[in-house]
Amino acid sequence: MRLFQRDLRRRGIRAALIVSRVATHWLTGFRGTASFTVVPSRGEPTFLTDFRYIETARASLAGMRIVEQAQGAGEQIARLLARHTGERLALEGCLPHDQWLWARRLLPPGARVANATLILSALRAVKSEPEITAIRRAVRVGDAIFQDAIPWLRRRLRRGALTESEVARWLRREFEERWGEGPSFPPIVATGANSALPHATPGNRPIRTGHFLLLDFGLVLSGHCSDMTRTLVIGKPSRRQRQTYEIVLEAQLAALGAVRAGVRARDVDGAAREVIRRAGHGDRFGHGTGHGVGLEIHEAPRIASTSKERLQAGMVITIEPGIYLPGFGGVRIEDMVVVRRGGADILTQSPKELISL
Amino acid sequence: MRLFQRDLRRRGIRAALIVSRVATHWLTGFRGTASFTVVPSRGEPTFLTDFRYIETARASLAGMRIVEQAQGAGEQIARLLARHTGERLALEGCLPHDQWLWARRLLPPGARVANATLILSALRAVKSEPEITAIRRAVRVGDAIFQDAIPWLRRRLRRGALTESEVARWLRREFEERWGEGPSFPPIVATGANSALPHATPGNRPIRTGHFLLLDFGLVLSGHCSDMTRTLVIGKPSRRQRQTYEIVLEAQLAALGAVRAGVRARDVDGAAREVIRRAGHGDRFGHGTGHGVGLEIHEAPRIASTSKERLQAGMVITIEPGIYLPGFGGVRIEDMVVVRRGGADILTQSPKELISL
Numbered sequence: 001m002r003l004f005q006r007d008l009r010r011r012g013i014r015a016a017l018i019v020s021r022v023a024t025h026w027l028t029g030f031r032g033t034a035s036f037t038v039v040p041s042r043g044e045p046t047f048l049t050d051f052r053y054i055e056t057a058r059a060s061l062a063g064m065r066i067v068e069q070a071q072g073a074g075e076q077i078a079r080l081l082a083r084h085t086g087e088r089l090a091l092e093g094c095l096p097h098d099q100w101l102w103a104r105r106l107l108p109p110g111a112r113v114a115n116a117t118l119i120l121s122a123l124r125a126v127k128s129e130p131e132i133t134a135i136r137r138a139v140r141v142g143d144a145i146f147q148d149a150i151p152w153l154r155r156r157l158r159r160g161a162l163t164e165s166e167v168a169r170w171l172r173r174e175f176e177e178r179w180g181e182g183p184s185f186p187p188i189v190a191t192g193a194n195s196a197l198p199h200a201t202p203g204n205r206p207i208r209t210g211h212f213l214l215l216d217f218g219l220v221l222s223g224h225c226s227d228m229t230r231t232l233v234i235g236k237p238s239r240r241q242r243q244t245y246e247i248v249l250e251a252q253l254a255a256l257g258a259v260r261a262g263v264r265a266r267d268v269d270g271a272a273r274e275v276i277r278r279a280g281h282g283d284r285f286g287h288g289t290g291h292g293v294g295l296e297i298h299e300a301p302r303i304a305s306t307s308k309e310r311l312q313a314g315m316v317i318t319i320e321p322g323i324y325l326p327g328f329g330g331v332r333i334e335d336m337v338v339v340r341r342g343g344a345d346i347l348t349q350s351p352k353e354l355i356s357l
Numbered sequence: 358m359r360l361f362q363r364d365l366r367r368r369g370i371r372a373a374l375i376v377s378r379v380a381t382h383w384l385t386g387f388r389g390t391a392s393f394t395v396v397p398s399r400g401e402p403t404f405l406t407d408f409r410y411i412e413t414a415r416a417s418l419a420g421m422r423i424v425e426q427a428q429g430a431g432e433q434i435a436r437l438l439a440r441h442t443g444e445r446l447a448l449e450g451c452l453p454h455d456q457w458l459w460a461r462r463l464l465p466p467g468a469r470v471a472n473a474t475l476i477l478s479a480l481r482a483v484k485s486e487p488e489i490t491a492i493r494r495a496v497r498v499g500d501a502i503f504q505d506a507i508p509w510l511r512r513r514l515r516r517g518a519l520t521e522s523e524v525a526r527w528l529r530r531e532f533e534e535r536w537g538e539g540p541s542f543p544p545i546v547a548t549g550a551n552s553a554l555p556h557a558t559p560g561n562r563p564i565r566t567g568h569f570l571l572l573d574f575g576l577v578l579s580g581h582c583s584d585m586t587r588t589l590v591i592g593k594p595s596r597r598q599r600q601t602y603e604i605v606l607e608a609q610l611a612a613l614g615a616v617r618a619g620v621r622a623r624d625v626d627g628a629a630r631e632v633i634r635r636a637g638h639g640d641r642f643g644h645g646t647g648h649g650v651g652l653e654i655h656e657a658p659r660i661a662s663t664s665k666e667r668l669q670a671g672m673v674i675t676i677e678p679g680i681y682l683p684g685f686g687g688v689r690i691e692d693m694v695v696v697r698r699g700g701a702d703i704l705t706q707s708p709k710e711l712i713s714l
Contacts, residue, residue, distance in 0.1 A: 031558070094455060096453065176529050183539070
């Protein structure tokens with residue numbers, strides 16, 4: 001909250017109206033669905049919420065004036081903002097357009113509107129050490145699940161047919177067992193030709209000898225997301241499988257090696273892309289190399305050829321190049337890392353050699 | 358899709374650009390995250406998606422032209438819409454404002470913009486029979502979970518301390534076991550004073566004799582949501598507990614009795630509210646009586662004192678009045694129903710007498 005208020009002052013913005021769930025969570029710690037926070041650039045913010053949440057808010061939030069909202073809350077918000085006639089105020093650009101129009105009408109006459117989402121997204125990209133600790137815990141759980149997945153998969157494959165959906169269900173159950181709040185995104189479990197689809201939906205496709213098995217999953221723990229991908233092979237890998245895997249691994253290591261505070265995000269992407277291009281698969285790596293992770297599974301910064309940002313110390317990002325060969329299968333290897341001054345602090349600790357089941 | 362195109366024609370709208378995930382799912386069946394659908398009021402829609410989804414889209418979507426999007430897709434969309442210079446076009450009002458501005462810039466000069474979200478929300482509120490069947494299946498699974506919850510809760514309570522969080526975790530695991538796609542919202546498990554918070558977060562609060570235990574949960578099955586609430590009591594109910602429960606049940610039955618195609622949604626709300634008011638708890642029922650349910654857990658229509666709509670045959674709604682007494686506890690009873698010409702077709706089949714554990 002203090003970082004945000006300082007940023008507002010620096011930009012000459014007098015107050016911000018915060019409505020979205022994730023911004024509210026990041027700024028105040030409140031995780032309910034219905035609240036409005038009016039943040040002046042100086043002084044105490046006002047937190048409005050309704051009947052359903054007011055008792056929780058009163059008990060758990062500090063440093064803010066807590067107010068129970070009347071029907072719709074509009075008049076209360078307009079009153080709080082009325083002193084800022086003609087000044088610069090911020091609304092979130094990530095609001096549904098209908099809601100943005102509603103919020104816009106609450107601003108006093110002559111207000112000039114800045115985009116609070118852009119400001120918050122830049123602030124949120126750089127994590128505090130407690131946030132990094134929370135993310136590290138979520139990543140550790142992901143690693144532990146992957147470690148258990150190997151013997152479980154071997155056992156199940158020995159017993160007969162196993163489908164992508166069954167593996168996805170097992171993953172989801174593990175997220176629960178290990179005290180997560182559920183998946184950070186629907187797990188991707190893809191085998192055979194399906195693994196050549198970067199965002200495949202798990203189906204009733206049996207996992208067969210001779211194919212890749214791509215697992216891309218993450219969970220939410222205390223509100224923080226994890227994200228990892230490993231690609232396994234069923235049976236002894238073919239020469240082509242081994243070569244494809246090694247190119248992706250080399251690309252991933254190259255991108256990891258390029259991570260360091262101060263470098264351009266697009267140069268990290270370039271490091272992975274160059275390895276894949278040189279190996280003749282330049283057109284089979286159709287997505288970016290990574291993205292920020294935090295309260296949301298996709299946050300700033302993007303690690304892509306079109307990224308304009310530079311990496312900053314404290315950013316938490318994924319590094320996940322891949323090669324997708326239609327009809328043959330795909331390989332992706334993904335770690336989460338903290339950007340540090342000296343390089344990448346790799347959070348994901350699962351092994352990266354090609355595991356065959 | 359045909360209903361939507363007919364509605365566009367009726368409103369003099371020449372085309373709509375669809376971006377949101379839920380509208381895309383409802384209109385096309387596609388469930389990926391990144392796509393754009395340009396729907397002309399007559400003729401074949403064009404579906405654009407990226408590298409990650411294009412193969413799935415080609416294999417699974419019919420009746421649309423499938424196009425792989427180039428970087429950003431903006432130019433392709435603008436070209437498709439260019440023939441509609443000066444005409445009425447629809448964008449979704451539920452888009453993030455930033456995205457709405459991006460989409461607005463793709464429209465040809467002089468385009469007048471209608472709100473596709475409002476049009477779709479009214480269409481989606483009235484379910485087809487296949488949709489009702491899908492929702493009924495999700496509700497059945499919820500009923501089955503509740504039926505299993507009773508002996509499980511009894512067994513666990515006999516064995517000693519049981520917390521809200523443990524019950525919530527058990528519920529989530531059941532959603533998985535029964536082939537759901539996970540919860541339709543984070544399950545609410547609230548006991549003691551926590552049950553007086555309509556949207557309580559499950560915590561490490563032990564479930565103790567003499568208290569209410571409120572379970573509000575639902576799951577997603579084949580993309581369709583269920584939602585139900587039952588309030589139990591631990592041990593023999595006190596007189597005050599029994600009375601509170603009976604008022605809520607009477608209010609719920611009154612609202613169910615008022616449901617029928619053609620009635621005003623606010624009269625259904627009024628039927629429940631009147632019972633609670635007459636019993637002296639008018640100020641302890643601070644939320645609406647219900648909401649539509651479908652692909653999303655909260656859809657049109659709202660059943661509240663401020664609702665303007667009339668119920669239509671085929672709408673699927675919740676009926677969920679409650680009384681919340683701070684420091685004492687809360688009771689809510691919630692069923693899902695299909696609005697029919699003759700009255701309410703109640704989907705939820707779990708018993709509604711006060712169950713003591």
